Amino acid sequence: MxxxxxxxxxxxxxxxxxxxxxxxxxxxxxxxxxxxxxxxxxxxxxxxxxxxxxxxxxxxxxxxxxxxxxxxxxxxxxxxxxxxxxxxxxxxxxxxxxxxxxxxxxxxxxxxxxxxxxxxxxxxxxxxxxxxxxxxxxxxxxxxxxxxxxxxxxxxxxxxxxxxxxxxxxxxxLNKRYLYDGMSEVIKYGCINNKNLFYDLLQYKLESDLFDNLDKIVFTCCSIKKDIVERDEKDLGERMILNFGHTIGHGIEKYYNYSYYTHGEAVAIGMYNITKKSEEVGITQKGTSQEIKTILHKYNLPYKMPNLEKSKLIQPIMIDKKNNNKYFNIVLLKQIGEAFIHKIDLKEINKFI
Ligand SMILES: NC(=O)c1ccc[n+]([C@@H]2O[C@H](COP(=O)([O-])OP(=O)(O)OC[C@H]3O[C@@H](n4cnc5c(N)ncnc54)[C@H](O)[C@@H]3O)[C@@H](O)[C@H]2O)c1
CATH class of the missing domain: 3.40.50.1970 (Rossmann fold)
Known part of the structure; x- marks a missing residue:
């Protein structure tokens, strides 16, 4: 145990x-x-x-x-x-x-x-x-x-x-869609904190490999969350790292009135797309978004940004309870396994979303 x-x-x-x-x-x-x-x-x-x-x-x-x-x-x-x-x-x-x-x-x-x-x-x-x-x-x-x-x-x-x-x-x-929905959060932990978890998930051949390793995977994810929560219980700083992919994800969920994409699917799209953008502006190591795309595809998760009105996507993001009026915190990767909080001016939001 x-x-x-x-x-x-x-x-x-x-x-x-x-x-x-x-x-x-x-x-x-x-x-x-x-x-x-x-x-x-x-x-x-x-x-x-x-x-x-x-x-x-x-x-x-x-x-x-x-x-x-x-x-x-x-x-x-x-x-x-x-x-x-x-x-x-x-x-x-x-x-x-x-x-x-x-x-x-x-x-x-x-x-x-x-x-x-x-x-x-x-x-x-x-x-x-x-x-x-x-x-x-x-x-x-x-x-x-x-x-x-x-x-x-x-x-x-x-x-x-x-x-x-x-x-x-x-x-x-558990219904398979909910299983993969949860896998999106598991992949997130690999992206933000543990590259070994990420590459282990990438190399499993069969679904049975995943099931055989579930205790270890869940333990790894809970350890990451526990450590972050111990340092920032009330979500005032570092805990925000756990929101990697969630800024765009929440926007997508809201845009479709929580009825088309599951939470994990929306976060999956968020993780890939924000990383693609941060790679383009030279913040994230090249090739990272491609690796995220590969792992999402493997676990039946979407990565493509749906064709939606961008202004309507940004609106709920702007009124998120964690943002103040001038600046905006987004979570980006340096590379797989290493995330950081990046503070941007609200005017820069189009660069990342
Ligand atoms: N408190 C937090 O930190 C936090 C973090 C992330 C998400 N959430 C919340 O979690 C909720 C989503 O949770 P969820 O994805 O687990 O959805 P859920 O609780 O709705 O469960 C999904 C479905 O699976 C069924 N189910 C549950 N366990 C099952 C099992 N073992 N076998 C068969 N069916 C089973 C449920 O009846 C339900 O139909 C949202 O409300 C979200 O806001 C909270």
């Missing part, structure tokens, strides 16, 4: 990574939970495949559980849904000493984390991420949120789990 310890000023917690870990979660939770009551928040798809198994392992260890099931998909990350869950938790008589489990992809993780951070001013919670994106990204780092009709993740906080349990066997039942 791979283990990582996240050390923050306010909290320390472990991330456990292992194929088949689900079978041991009940035993492991005995050391983490001070009470015997657990509310599991999950979505309909995950519950249908794994819900009974998780409850059974927890009940076997003496935990009393209640499963709260939401509809799959981004629309579930809403204040209305949070309120429904608060009521379910009240019915279950959850107290501050009890525990919530976020059992699902990034939607469930963000929603259940948000509920945990606000209900009774904070209930301890555990992340059991079941998509690749959630395993390498959203379950680590403490960002929890719900959406408002006017935008994504507009209400939320930084609230860390008491532990993260990652079982890569969950990914066997």
């Amino acid at each position: 791979y283990t990582l310890k996240v050390k923050l000023p306010s909290k320390n917690y472990e991330i456990y990574i292992k194929k088949g870990l689900l079978d041991y979660i009940g035993i492991k939770l005995k050391d983490i939970c001070s009470s015997n009551k657990i509310a599991i928040i999950t979505d309909k798809n995950v519950n249908a495949i794994y819900g009974d198994k998780l409850s059974m392992y927890l009940n076997k260890q003496g935990f009393i559980t209640k499963t709260i099931v939401v509809k799959p998909g981004e629309n579930s990350k809403s204040l209305e849904n949070a309120e429904k869950i608060y009521n379910d938790l009240l019915d279950f008589k959850i107290k501050r000493s009890d525990m919530i489990i976020a059992f699902g992809g990034g939607v469930v993780g963000d929603l259940a984390g948000f509920v945990s951070s606000t209900f009774l001013r904070g209930i301890p919670f555990i992340q059991i991420p079941t998509t690749l994106l959630a395993q390498v990204d959203s379950s680590v780092g403490g960002k929890v949120a719900v959406n408002l009709p006017r935008g994504k993740n507009l209400v939320g906080s930084f609230y860390h789990p008491n532990a993260v349990f990652i079982d890569t066997d969950f990914l066997k039942t």
